[in-house]
Amino acid sequence: MSTNQEKGFPERFLGKKYPETMEDLPIAAIVPWPGSTLDVTTHAWRTFRPVINQDKCVRCRLCWIYCPDGAILEVDEEYTTSTGKKYKVSFKVDYDHCKGCGICANECPVKAIEMVPEMK
Amino acid sequence: MALTKPIKSLWEIPREERFVGGHAACQGCGAALILRHLMKVVGKDAIVVNATGCMEVISTLFPRTAWRNPWLHLAFENAGAAASGVEAALKALQRKGVLDKNRYIKVVAIAGDGGTFDIGLQSLSGMLERGHDVMYVVYDNEAYMNTGIQRSGATPYGAWTTTTPVGKKFRGEWRPKKDIVGIAYAHRIPYIATANPAYPIDMINKFIKAYNTRGPSLVHVLAPCTPGWRIPESKSIEVAKLAVQTGMWVLLEIENGKPKVTVKVRKRRPVREYLKMQGRFRHLKDEDIKKIQEMVDKYVEEINRWVGEEAIGPVEEK
Numbered sequence: 001m002s003t004n005q006e007k008g009f010p011e012r013f014l015g016k017k018y019p020e021t022m023e024d025l026p027i028a029a030i031v032p033w034p035g036s037t038l039d040v041t042t043h044a045w046r047t048f049r050p051v052i053n054q055d056k057c058v059r060c061r062l063c064w065i066y067c068p069d070g071a072i073l074e075v076d077e078e079y080t081t082s083t084g085k086k087y088k089v090s091f092k093v094d095y096d097h098c099k100g101c102g103i104c105a106n107e108c109p110v111k112a113i114e115m116v117p118e119m120k
Numbered sequence: 121m122a123l124t125k126p127i128k129s130l131w132e133i134p135r136e137e138r139f140v141g142g143h144a145a146c147q148g149c150g151a152a153l154i155l156r157h158l159m160k161v162v163g164k165d166a167i168v169v170n171a172t173g174c175m176e177v178i179s180t181l182f183p184r185t186a187w188r189n190p191w192l193h194l195a196f197e198n199a200g201a202a203a204s205g206v207e208a209a210l211k212a213l214q215r216k217g218v219l220d221k222n223r224y225i226k227v228v229a230i231a232g233d234g235g236t237f238d239i240g241l242q243s244l245s246g247m248l249e250r251g252h253d254v255m256y257v258v259y260d261n262e263a264y265m266n267t268g269i270q271r272s273g274a275t276p277y278g279a280w281t282t283t284t285p286v287g288k289k290f291r292g293e294w295r296p297k298k299d300i301v302g303i304a305y306a307h308r309i310p311y312i313a314t315a316n317p318a319y320p321i322d323m324i325n326k327f328i329k330a331y332n333t334r335g336p337s338l339v340h341v342l343a344p345c346t347p348g349w350r351i352p353e354s355k356s357i358e359v360a361k362l363a364v365q366t367g368m369w370v371l372l373e374i375e376n377g378k379p380k381v382t383v384k385v386r387k388r389r390p391v392r393e394y395l396k397m398q399g400r401f402r403h404l405k406d407e408d409i410k411k412i413q414e415m416v417d418k419y420v421e422e423i424n425r426w427v428g429e430e431a432i433g434p435v436e437e438k
């Protein structure tokens with residue numbers, strides 16, 4: 001055990017999440033961080049960003065179903081539309097992981113999603 | 121398993137993501153969407169073995185992973201063999217009492233069309249022949265996309281790829297698409313299905329059945345690829361839907377040898393509508409399109425005869 005500790009066990013075995021040198025890499029290329037691509041943001045891929053009009057949205061879930069990046073979030077947030085319709089869930093865009101493909105806007109049956117140019 | 125019974129509504133799909141965002145698939149990638157839903161179905165008790173190809177490369181840029189399940193990187197040709205080995209190891213560990221005997225853990229093999237129809241065919245055949253308890257999912261983007269759009273045995277007739285260019289002598293792929301369902305069927309395995317991400321309930325129910333099969337199962341899923349098919353990023357689902365509505369892609373299920381069409385199409389759209397949406401078919405002339413229409417008509421006729429009813433109807437022009 002002491003030798004392992006000297007070698008920095010288990011760190012040496014599992015590596016560092018943000019390796020800087022070869023020594024920081026996990027042995028046998030094991031990646032012990034499930035779902036760690038969430039650390040990566042893909043917002044810079046976008047030229048257009050989807051914007052959901054909460055008032056128009058009929059909560060059909062299709063945008064959430066069809067997003068290849070899991071970038072539509074379904075949240076338990078109540079919403080009352082201007083015409084008085086009440087909803088228990090809302091759909092929001094995770095702008096860190098959305099790539100701006102526009103599938104959600106294309107598939108939305110009520111055209112509640114608008115693709116707006118990214119401007120910086 | 122996260123889902124055990126067939127679903128009827130989109131609202132039954134679990135919220136939990138086990139194939140997460142931040143991966144490097146192109147904008148609008150159909151295959152990434154398929155995996156997202158596949159992992160929602162299989163839940164935590166599954167070991168994924170993934171042949172190289174787009175889905176392996178985009179999900180595991182070292183040292184990160186988009187997977188929340190145990191996952192193995194494989195070579196291009198050995199998904200079937202490696203899945204067989206993992207399944208045999210699980211059995212041995214359960215027999216020796218190292219793993220809980222009562223816990224069911226599914227081995228899920230994932231490979232592209234190249235890794236399945238071409239180089240991985242013999243390892244898949246061995247897996248099916250030996251009867252391993254593995255669920256094999258082939259996402260079919262109809263070419264070797266990861267290495268730059270080279271044709272595969274799954275590339276459809278007429279499609280442009282970098283190795284079936286459009287010139288004087290040849291105009292895109294000149295051979296028909298290989299029938300992988302027929303090949304699996306010849307192995308007499310308990311469950312085979314075709315699926316399509318534009319029909320999520322049907323696709324998910326097929327994943328559930330494949331998971332619940334004890335023995336080998338194969339699900340062949342059409343995976344629209346935005347750069348490879350030369351389609352706008354926002355159109356993947358629209359194109360996938362047209363594949364079904366034109367009869368280019370029939371949603372089938374073969375349970376214990378009995379074939380069934382799960383999504384019937386009363387009136388087909390002309391194949392022209394599907395072809396015209398994609399740049400890979402841009403060069404096709406009217407006579408080429410006519411030939412493809414005839415090929416699809418013949419295929420639909422064969423399917424209808426096989427299932428014993430007119431599951432897919434005639435073409436109706438708008």
Ligand SMILES: Cc1ncc(C[n+]2csc(CCOP(=O)(O)OP(=O)(O)O)c2C)c(N)n1
Nearest residue numbers: 172173174196232233234235263264265266
């Ligand atoms: C023996 C071998 N030959 C070639 C390659 C290079 N290679 C890696 S992935 C790939 C194509 C994969 O095509 P497919 O299975 O259809 O998956 P896709 O990339 O389309 O998702 C090739 C040719 C390899 N890894 N191993």
Ligand code: SF4
Nearest residue numbers: 067098099101102104
């Ligand atoms: S634009 Fe594409 S990536 Fe962004 S939320 Fe819509 S479907 Fe998802």
Ligand code: SF4
Nearest residue numbers: 057058060061063108
């Ligand atoms: S597809 Fe449109 S209507 Fe349906 S949940 Fe999304 S934004 Fe709302």
Ligand code: SF4
Nearest residue numbers: 145146149174345346
């Ligand atoms: S090349 Fe095609 S299959 Fe590969 S990641 Fe891009 S869209 Fe997906």
Ligand SMILES: [Mg+2]
Nearest residue numbers: 232233263265
């Ligand atoms: Mg492919």
